[in-house]
Amino acid sequence: MDAQNLIQELNAQENKKQASILQKFFKTGKGEYGEGDIFLGIKIPVIREIAKNYYELDLSEIQKLLDSKINEIRTVGIIILTKKYQIAKKQKDALQVQTIVRFYLDNTRNINTWGLVDISAPKILGEYLVDKKSERNVLYELAISEKKGYNGFLWLWEKRIAIISTLAFIREKDFNDTLRLSKMFLIEEHDLMHKAVGWMLREMGKKEEAPLIDFLDENGRNMPRTMLRYAIEQLDEKVRQHYLKSTK
Numbered sequence: 001m002d003a004q005n006l007i008q009e010l011n012a013q014e015n016k017k018q019a020s021i022l023q024k025f026f027k028t029g030k031g032e033y034g035e036g037d038i039f040l041g042i043k044i045p046v047i048r049e050i051a052k053n054y055y056e057l058d059l060s061e062i063q064k065l066l067d068s069k070i071n072e073i074r075t076v077g078i079i080i081l082t083k084k085y086q087i088a089k090k091q092k093d094a095l096q097v098q099t100i101v102r103f104y105l106d107n108t109r110n111i112n113t114w115g116l117v118d119i120s121a122p123k124i125l126g127e128y129l130v131d132k133k134s135e136r137n138v139l140y141e142l143a144i145s146e147k148k149g150y151n152g153f154l155w156l157w158e159k160r161i162a163i164i165s166t167l168a169f170i171r172e173k174d175f176n177d178t179l180r181l182s183k184m185f186l187i188e189e190h191d192l193m194h195k196a197v198g199w200m201l202r203e204m205g206k207k208e209e210a211p212l213i214d215f216l217d218e219n220g221r222n223m224p225r226t227m228l229r230y231a232i233e234q235l236d237e238k239v240r241q242h243y244l245k246s247t248k
Contacts, residue, residue, distance in 0.1 A: 003064040006054050010072055013050075015041035026071070026113055033153045033192065034113060042072045051079045055087070059103055066110040074110055078120045085124045101128045105138070112157050114192055121161045126168030136177055139165060143184055159188065160196050170203050175211050178204055182215065186222050198230025206234055213239075221247050 019041030028034040057080055065077030081100065088096035104111075104124050111117055129136050145158035163185060166178040178200050185197045205212035212231065220228060220243050228247055232240045 001054055001057070003057065003061040006050065006057075006065065006076060007068075007073055009050050010040060010042060010047070010070075010076065013040065013042045013046055017041065018043070022071070026115070033156060033190075035153075036069065037113065038070045040070060040072045044075070047072055047076050048079060051076050051083070054080055055083050059099070062103075063107075066107050071113065074112075074116060075119075078111065078116050082120050082123050085127070089127065097128065101125060108142070108158050108161060109154055111161065112153065114160060114196075117157055117160045117164055121164040122167040125161065126165035129165065130168050130172060130174075139177060139181065140184075143181055156190055156192060159185065159193055163193075163196050163200055166200055167203060170200065170207060173207050175204050175208070179211065179215060183219060186219060186224075186227075188224075191226060194224045194227040195230055198227040198233075201227075201231035202233050205231070209235070216243055223247060 019039040022039040022041060023037075026034040026037060026039070028037045028039075054076075062077050062081055062084075065073050065080070068074055068077075081104065085097065085100045085104075088100060101124060104120070111120060125138075129139070139162045142158040142162040145155040163178070163181050166181065169175070169177055182197050182201055185193055188194070188197075201212055201215065212235075216223075216228075216231065223231070225247070228243060232243050235243075
């Protein structure tokens with residue numbers, strides 16, 4: 001089996017009505033972050049089921065999927081890549097693990113929706129860096145991505161990859177990079193970054209509330225409202241109201 005067989009299977013599942021809904025939901029209009037993205041209208045569970053038969057695809061075939069202008073084709077490519085990473089890690093194949101991580105970083109231009117970032121960044125880049133603190137500088141390189149690249153929004157997806165990758169660290173109660181990146185992103189203007197940072201802070205707070213409270217005490221007044229609301233979502237109501245009332 002190859003990428004072309006997989007693409008044919010996906011095309012056979014096209015749902016034009018659902019595609020129209022997804023085109024609007026993922027902001028594909030002119031000047032929006034998903035400008036030009038094309039959808040077949042296939043739901044994620046269906047895509048995952050089809051992907052199961054293609055886990056053996058090599059990276060050259062996955063590249064063909066990631067280069068597609070169709071969202072679901074890129075999605076199935078990312079799902080397969082993530083599975084290949086998990087298999088390589090379980091087999092302790094260090095060379096394959098490193099190859100997949102480099103391949104992932106070389107394809108940030110194609111990981112260009114929040115959905116693609118969120119299903120892959122923690123499970124590939126994040127998992128890889130859990131026990132490699134000396135290599136985490138890559139997150140800060142992504143975090144200062146400039147406004148260039150795919151439809152003008154490559155910077156957004158690279159920044160989101162940086163913060164969402166830290167979910168893997170949070171699960172290990174390692175919060176330093178989440179906190180450092182969150183502080184860097186306080187000045188970001190895009191709503192998708194506000195949501196991403198707030199989400200990671202909230203997940204950190206679920207593990208340990210104290211570092212979240214410390215961050216809010218120091219930075220809460222300067223946090224975008226959406227970021228703050230996401231971050232405090234799981235806190236006690238009185239505490240939530242305290243931060244909502246004390247911020248700009």
